[in-house]
Amino acid sequence: MAVTTAPQILVTNTLTRRKEPLKSLDPGGKKIGMYACGVTVYDDCHIGHGMQAIFFDVIRRYLEFCGYQVTYVRNFTDVDDKIIDRAKQRGMSPAKLAQDMIDSSDRDMAAIGVKPADHQPRVSEMIPQIITMIQELIRNEAAYATKSGDVYYRVRRKSDYGKLSGRNPDELRTGTRELIQGDKEDPLDFALWKNDDEPDASWDSPWGLGRPGWHIECSAMSKEFLGNSFEIHGGGRDLVFPHHENEIAQSESANKAPYAACWMHCGLLTIDRQKMSKSLGNHITIQDFLKSWSPEVLRLGILQYHYGSNVDFSKSVFQQCHRRLLYFYETLDLLGQMVADGGASATDLASTSSHWLFADFHKAMSDDFNTAAALGALNKSMKAARELISGKKSPPKIIESSQLLNGIKEVAQVLGLFEAEPKVATRDLKMRLLPELGITEGEIQAAIQRRADARAARDFAAADAARGELLTRGIELRDGTQETQWTVRYTEE
Ligand SMILES: [Zn+2]
Incomplete structure (x- = not known):
């Protein structure tokens, strides 16, 4: 709006x-x-x-x-x-x-x-x-x-x-x-x-x-x-x-x-x-870039800078952006699940335009289109979302989650971010990281099964060991009500 x-x-x-x-x-x-x-x-x-x-x-x-x-x-x-x-x-x-x-x-x-x-x-x-x-x-x-x-x-x-x-x-x-x-x-x-x-x-x-x-x-x-x-x-x-x-x-x-x-x-x-020059071998066409990375990795990498600044990219910048994007998408996925589980309908809600997120976003963007600061506002909203997700679920929290989700979606649209479905994007971004971590989804699922079996047998030391083994390989587990989900470990912003 x-x-x-x-x-x-x-x-x-x-x-x-x-x-x-x-x-x-x-x-x-x-x-x-x-x-x-x-x-x-x-x-x-x-x-x-x-x-x-x-x-x-x-x-x-x-x-x-x-x-x-x-x-x-x-x-x-x-x-x-x-x-x-x-x-x-x-x-x-x-x-x-x-x-x-x-x-x-x-x-x-x-x-x-x-x-x-x-x-x-x-x-x-x-x-x-x-x-x-x-x-x-x-x-x-x-x-x-x-x-x-x-x-x-x-x-x-x-x-x-x-x-x-x-x-x-x-x-x-x-x-x-x-x-x-x-x-x-x-x-x-x-x-x-x-x-x-x-x-x-x-x-x-x-x-x-x-x-x-x-x-x-x-x-x-x-x-x-x-x-x-x-x-x-x-x-x-x-x-x-x-x-x-x-x-x-x-x-x-x-x-x-x-x-x-x-x-x-x-x-x-x-x-x-x-x-960037062809003779130096560091020339990256958009098509080449998209063979290795999600398009939103490029957008996120670029918007971290003010338009007037010179931008320096490297593989490690793209890797960081990829993980940051995963953190954002996973947060949106979890927030969306919370709203859906809570039964709040997004359309029932009152205007979200008074939300602090909009105030921060406008403050950043109206000051010479400062996209770097706008991403800072988005980060802050993701942090707030994580707090809501990990906290106790109550009707007011569900409403708050729903408002936050709507606010994030609106702001993200202006930045051209999060245009994919969060669950699909989360999975895609996670899967793309596995070769780098040297682990397959099959190995992860096998460890999750080992852990579940150990827990069922009340062998908690073995269950912890299975979890610990995944953690050392960069994989984190999250127990849901139905099933255990895995994600790639990243530092939260
Ligand atoms: Zn011209």
Whole structure:
């Protein structure tokens, strides 16, 4: 249930370098336009792409939870040198390779619980809009076409160029390593349109056959779906310069209106403190990740960080997240059993929105989408659940359990967690840990049987020994009213 009075959300804005209140530009105050730069589709997505997609997915879910009507746009760059080169290596057309990789990306994102954006435009479908915007830039003297059929943006004409990245054009000039000057007026000028006749990756334009430069696509796409000015623009920190700086320059020169009000940048991902790269052998695609781990392990691992922090992953981080997820799911399973056994119907209950969990959750998320602190609130609720489960069952406790369960489910939905059925997920997570512990379920069941037989024979020393043997191998037993259940030992948070 979304709250009726949304909290004031504070966001760190790269443009102003301040944490400031997020404001809807809509007179009704309810609409938020959000644009995030998507992937260049020449290869399968890696977990770094997954990280950025998950952060913006959660930001969008939280805004909707607070009652905002969000229009989320995430593009596919399907026209690019990398796509053309890779397609040549594979002896296929760039358009076919891009389509395959878009399909692959859609599958990967669905697998890790990222909801599709409201609009997922592709460059190849936006060529008319891109050409119109370039023509407008030329009309405004912010851009010029060269004899060879290229079009460049005039960086020095924009007096506040550099306002996002904090770089000024004079510093840039000395730092620029332009090997090919071509017929640019100034080495700082960047391409809006490149003369090219690549089959399947070039289009007719007023300047001849060619294709758009990289930056112009996002300016044209955001305008198409969100208008000249909108609330949030996001992307990885590595896109601040030149990509986002150039987007601002293009859009503001063409539209004569301010571009995105708030710029949000995600940190970068490293594996074992190294940048992910195929040559280092630490490159992890989403598909590879899912061969070893549950998708929610990735989400939990990512949400332990604030979106703006750099994230470092390693196998041990995934192992910890896996166990933490098991603890969460098992708690939910036990809590659900308690509610079901107590006969309380979740739908009979009064509003849970006043629950402390919601207060803690909003406090965390409204402070610059602090998912790390939000997970802290979730942890606290799991602890409370464990206390309820291990305590004496009474009607008020059953009601409390039911409210807590509902609260956890609602909060988890915003984070995109616990989307599986708790009993199924608990079993799956436990079973995945057994090879690591070097034990099979058959061995566990045999020890449980030995213990039960020993107890029946009142040989308590033998019963304790069977239990102790399992414990040393990392397996804990829990006696229920009907049967004894086993779980993998983890440290409770
Ligand atoms: Zn972009």
